[in-house]
Amino acid sequence: MVDAILLILREVLEAALIITMLLVMSRKLSIAFNWIVIALALGMLSSWLLACYAYAIADAFDGTGQEWINALLYFSVILSFIVIASIIAPLLFNTPSHVQYLPLTNESIKPYRKLIFCAVFAVGLSLAREVAEIWIYVGGFLHDPNLLQSALIGGAIGVGIGTSLGVITYYLLVFISARAFLNILFVFLVLLCGGLSMQIARQLLQIGILDSATPLWDTSSIINEHSWLGELLYALIGYDSSPNAIQVIFYWVAVMPLLLILLWNGYRRNRTSI
Template sequence: MFAAALIVFRESLEAALIISIMAAATRGIPSRGRWMLAGVLAGLCGATVVAAGMGAMSDMAEGMGQELFNAAILILAVGMLAWHNIWMSIHGREMAAKAQSAARSVKEGTREGSVIFLVIALAVLREGAETVLFLYSLATSSEDGLRTTIGGGLSGLAAGSLVGVLLYAGLLRIPLRWFFSITGVLVMLLAASMASQAARFLIQADLLPSYGAPLWDTSATLSQTSALGLLLHGLIGYEAQPAGMQIISYVMVLLAIAAGMYWAGSRKRREARQHTLADAH
């Protein structure tokens, strides 16, 4: 029961952190609740299908099916999170100030809604598929495995969800003038964390060099399996024993998103100045 609770807590915590940060970062976007719910449901359905076919996928990819699948999902999620942050760097402050017209807000919010849906669906899909596989192996490994696995799984899910709710509530207490900057940084760190995890899976599949594995080991100082280690892993991608390629991937994604946000923000400011000059004439 404890093993099931720990597995589900670990997997649900990562999904809960992504969902809570996305929920906070997209505050004010029309119909975001429906997009989020649809993403969760789609992710759960997809996780069930993927878990059922994981054996065949693994055989087709010479035993590396799960690693390749996880890497593909993570890379796609990184792209979605990058797009979200760049989009919000243009429209976030306008939404906060309610300076946009209602029609334009709904139109642009719908466009952003598809990104919300995809990010959450991919997060739930990846974590859900892993959870189903782990719980299935636990349930079939002992005579009374099913009952204890279900009980432990529900306990772990409740604990992971609680942490996500607490994070969301804490983010909503941030003053609005700092809100989009802080949530933007959190989304950027999430994307970099996912890029690092994708690199790890590709290293395991022998598709990327490791460039040192591990590059360092902080397990004695902060174990990745501890409560704080799990939380930091979900929030900022903490790895006690990272490979060099993971660090490179992490930093490259951070720099790429920051550059994209800077470019988009600069373009928006230039357009605003041009409109001001045109109005003055």
């Protein structure tokens, strides 16, 4: 049961945090929540398809199909986050009152359509990958009713804890100021993009596209990846206790556009204020 809790909690927590952050963003910018229904439907449908064709996908490309699909999904989510970050970055440098009254200002200054499209894309693809793993995991126990009961109860507990944490985080973030939230959102996007890029590197290392090398450091003695804290950090920022050079390079390649967007908006703000 503990294994089921850990595996499902890890998947659910990551999805719950992404959904929570984007829902709070919607609320702060007065965007209707309708998009989440489409995103959830898209995520569930695509995860079911991925789970159904898991064996066919795994056998494709000389047995490397699963890794390629995972890498592609991670990459697409990163791209969505970069676009979202580029839309919210100018708001970080506006005056507090501007951000506070942003929902009341003219629609034309808010590129909502692009933001909503990216949010649907990010949530849908994140769910596709994570929920597909849950389908496959639970499906593995269908033949044994005793094990299935344990897996289902563990899964329910994992889903419950992950969703509850998402809900509590949502209400904590809803009551902070729009400006403070946008700062938190940007940091979250940076950490998440970095974590996901390390997962891409890991997938490509597994199929030999990239050469594995000795880890740059090993922090498993401080925080083990398979401990509760390690699982939590993995879900939050894609924690890896012993990354190698390629993973670190991937991390910075994904994080760099976000940092450049931040610097560019800061520079533009300073220039206009002169």
